[in-house]
Amino acid sequence: MTYCVGIATGEGLVFAADTRTNASHDNVRVHRKLHVFEWPGERAFVIMSAGNLATTQLTLARLRADVDDGAGRNLRRFTHLHEVVAYVGEVLAQSQLRPPDEENADSTEADGPDFGATLLLGGQIAGEAPGLYMLYSIGNAIQASPETPxxxxxxxxxxxxxxxxxAHPDLPLEDAARLALLSLDATMRSNISVGMPLDLALLRADALKVEPTLRLEADSLLYTELRSRWQHGLRQAVGxxxxxRWEPKAEP
Amino acid sequence: MTYCVGIATGEGLVFAADTRTNASHDNVRVHRKLHVFEWPGERAFVIMSAGNLATTQLTLARLRADVDDGAGRNLRRFTHLHEVVAYVGEVLAQSQLRPPDEENADSTEADGPDFGATLLLGGQIAGEAPGLYMLYSIGNAIQASPETPxxxxxxxxxxxxxxxxxAHPDLPLEDAARLALLSLDATMRSNISVGMPLDLALLRADALKVEPTLRLEADSLLYTELRSRWQHGLRQAVGxxxxxRWEPKAEP
Incomplete structure (x- = not known):
């Protein structure tokens, strides 16, 4: 499994992902799920992936190759972010391997491995506002909104x-980044299929560059401090x- | 759906449950999931239920009838809590209706409605320590432990x-009760199949009586205060x- 989260605030976009993949309980590896595609000053994208690793790796390889080959449709060519999303969705859908006799079957209903994958794609093209999208395995996408940022x-x-x-669109970008890390930490505490290290990336509005990016190890000072201060803060909040009505009044 | 949680601390047991049942998205009703069986000074039990409503209602009716009829095996007769758990598990397993031709089939694999239900049972019999158990639909049970209270x-x-x-076994009982309410509140915010009002019950160790019990409505002062203070406390904790490393130092 995997867990990736993106948060859209007025100040920009936050991306955070774990790095654990598992094909079974004893086939556990570290793979990067957070990928940066940027042409500073012109456009910058972050793509995070969950699901079948072969599918997501093929998708990313094709996105890179289309840029390198100067294909008619590639990440660098589009004028609008929604066009980028549609293109990446097509590549994602085409990168899901299926046995030939299942071409018309719904892969989620078939027995055997699930070749599906989902992506989070966020970014900005110069002249447009930043945007954050989730792409389903068939290639369609939904966008984050102020109500659900x-x-x-x-x-x-x-x-x-x-x-x-x-989560709120008015959060300072770094507070949104800390919130994303808390969300990942909560997931890792409750589910062993999500694991350290974590990748974090910020895309400040109009920076047109993904910066800073950070890999957090479990024993890093920032991460251990985050955990212990959050634990302390939660205890205070409970207090x-x-x-x-049946309890004695709290001491002032 | 439903959500019930029990917490076992050194001071006693906490029980909390929502009251929403739904057979579909538009067949939503309020039903009590938290049930008290007590003989003050002698023994006290709380049973909470999730799953098929017909199954849980039949289970509870049979438990009550066995007591009223003075059956050879009933909640009042057993010397040990683990015997109570085994007995309730048997009644639960026998209360799951199945079409005759599915008697040997696993109900979770069969198409059609799921007749299964799970229970949380906590209580104390005079002379024993309190205990908290989860009963699976086939009647077996696991017990809470200090590591997972x-x-x-x-x-x-x-x-x-x-x-x-x-959650920690050293929590004061009322703090554990507040924690249970927070856990329910978190669930209701993220899942519409769990809903108000809430039922809360405390079983203080050696009190041999379930007291106090409380029904919390959404607009009750306690609940609205709980939510707003928790929200405030979380924001402080984030701060x-x-x-x-790239941020300016926080102001003292």
Whole structure:
């Protein structure tokens, strides 16, 4: 499994992903899920992936090759972000291998491996606003909105409550980045298929460059501090909760 | 769906449950999931239920009838809590209706409605320590432990992260009760199949009586205060998190 989260705020976009892949309980590896495509000053994209590793690797290889080959349609050519999303969606859909006799079958219903994958794609093209999208395996996409300024792929459930409570388009970008890390940390505590190290990337609005990017190891000072201070902060927050009517009043 | 959580601390047991049942998206009703069986001074049990409503209602009716009829095996007769758990598990397993031709089939694999249900059972018999168990639909059970002092049934995922961070056997009982309410609140924010009002019950160790119990409506002062103070506390906790190396130092 995998967990990736993107948050869109007025200040820009935050991307965070774990790096664990597993084909079974004892076939666990580290693979990067967060990928940067940028032409500074012109356009910058981040793509995060969850699902079948062969599918996502092929998708990324084709995106890169289309740029390198100067193909008619490639990441560098489009004027609008929604065109980039449609193109990446097509490449994603075409990169899902299927046995020939299942061409018309729904891969999620067939027995055997699931070749599907989902992507988070965020970025900005000069002259446009930044945008954050989730691409389903058949290539269609939904966009983050002010009411729901985050998108998730992979093992999404355990990291969702903290986002539902705190994700907001008015968050400072670095606070959104800390929130994304908390969401990942919550997921890792509750699900062993998501694991360290973590990748984090920020795309500040109109910077047209993905910066900074960061790989966080489990023993890094930032990560251990994040965990321990959050734990401390949560305990303090519990202490501020209202008392039941049968309890003695809290000491001032 | 449903969400019920029980927490076992050194001071006793906490039980919390929502009250929403749904047979489909537009067949949503309020049903109590938290049920008290007590003989003060002698023994006290709380049973919470998730899953097929017909199954859980039949189970509870049979448990009550066995007591009323003075059956050879009933909640009042057993000397040990683990015997109570085994008995309730048998009643639960026998209360799951199945079409006659599916008697030997696994109900979770069959098409059509799922008649299964799970229970949380906690309580104390005089002379024993309190105990908290989760009963699976076939009647077997697992017990909470100091390392994992909580058990959940129903829609368990969204309410799990906060428990993983804060549930601890050393918690004061009322703090554990507030934690259970936070876990329910997190679940309701992320999943519409879990809904208000909430039921809360405390079983203090050696009290041999379930007290207090509480029904919390969405507009109750306690619940609205709980939500707003938690939100405030979380924001404060985010503010205490470590800064990235590229950020200016926080003001003292």
């Amino acid at each position: 985050y998108l998730q792929i992979g093992e999404t459930k355990y990291g969702k409550p903290i986002l539902d409570r705190l 501020m909760l209202p008392r039941f | 909580y058990l959940q049934i129903g829609e368990t995922k969204y309410g799990k992260p906060i428990l993983d961070r804060l 205490m998190l470590p800064r990235f």
